[in-house]
Amino acid sequence: MRNKFNAIYQDLADKINHHNYPVDSYLPSETQLSELYGTSRETIRKALSELLTNGFIQKIRGKGSIVLNLQRFNFPVSGITSFKELNNSLHMNSTTEVLCLEDQHVPLEKFDYQSSSPLLATYVERLRKTNNEPIVLDHDYILKSVVPEISHKVAADSLYDYFENQLGLTISYATKKITVESPTKEEAQLLELNEHQDVVIVRSQTYLEDTTLFQFTESVHRPDKFSFVDFARRQKIN
Missing domain, CATH: 3.40.1410.10 (Chorismate lyase-like)
Incomplete structure (x- = not known):
């Protein structure tokens, strides 16, 4: 489980760093990410939580996970x-x-x-x-x-x-x-x-x-x- 969500976290972080997900855009939903990575929503939530902790995203109720500016x-x-x-x-x-x-x-x-x-x-x-x-x-x-x-x-x-x-x-x-x-x-x-x-x-x-x-x-x-x-x-x- 840990290796799985770490791999997903790293992949999403790389995509944010390379502007595949631009600043102020929203990541796919948990359901979409679960289907994309072929894993459970629980694993996706762990990866998103790690992105949140490290300042990549902010979760907005009812909208999803918005990509933050990573200048810092x-x-x-x-x-x-x-x-x-x-x-x-x-x-x-x-x-x-x-x-x-x-x-x-x-x-x-x-x-x-x-x-x-x-x-x-x-x-x-x-x-x-x-x-x-x-x-x-x-x-x-x-x-x-x-x-x-x-x-x-x-x-x-x-x-x-x-x-x-x-x-x-x-x-x-x-x-x-x-x-x-x-x-x-x-x-x-x-x-x-x-x-x-x-x-x-x-x-x-x-x-x-x-x-x-x-x-x-x-x-x-x-x-x-x-x-x-x-x-x-x-x-x-x-």
């Missing part, structure tokens, strides 16, 4: 998702350029983090592009006490794939702080920002399963290319 990519706030995973799931056609790879001390003041001694890390600066347009500038500090070395090849591909599948680390949770700030001169140039255009900065600290802190990240996002999404459930406070 939805980035999950509460999850721990690598850029490569986001690229693969949203078919962003993205590339990564490694701008810097060297040993540095973590600028703890940026992360409001207190430490009795300096923290030595591998600093990785990467520029993310979609369709050759810069959208994110990532500053990663990987503590050398946990990961002694990182190659240029790994930095250009996926740090998390290397950490989890080659080093056997179990990444568990992260704390995140999101702010809107004026970019530095370098950030404005690299992201090709208009004059006086602010950026969205996500600063995070990521921990392993045993609560070991191993990564500080500062991601600088173009606000016209990303929206940040989360899931919240109401809880009454008595």
Whole structure:
């Protein structure tokens, strides 16, 4: 069932991305999609629910599922998702350029983090592009006490794939702080920002399963290319 609805979700997402279903048009009805894909309406509903969650469609009562404008990519706030995973799931056609790879001390003041001694890390600066347009500038500090070395090849591909599948680390949770700030001169140039255009900065600290802190990240996002999404459930406070 899961593989089936994932395949349907991916096919519909691809068709939306390639404008087979244009913005403001409606997808076929659940019954039509069920016949088209030769599956149950329950499976179709699961695929549509995934499209809804990822910002591809909006369901309108009595009308169906309308296709939304996908100029912005939805980035999950509460999850721990690598850029490569986001690229693969949203078919962003993205590339990564490694701008810097060297040993540095973590600028703890940026992360409001207190430490009795300096923290030595591998600093990785990467520029993310979609369709050759810069959208994110990532500053990663990987503590050398946990990961002694990182190659240029790994930095250009996926740090998390290397950490989890080659080093056997179990990444568990992260704390995140999101702010809107004026970019530095370098950030404005690299992201090709208009004059006086602010950026969205996500600063995070990521921990392993045993609560070991191993990564500080500062991601600088173009606000016209990303929206940040989360899931919240109401809880009454008595």
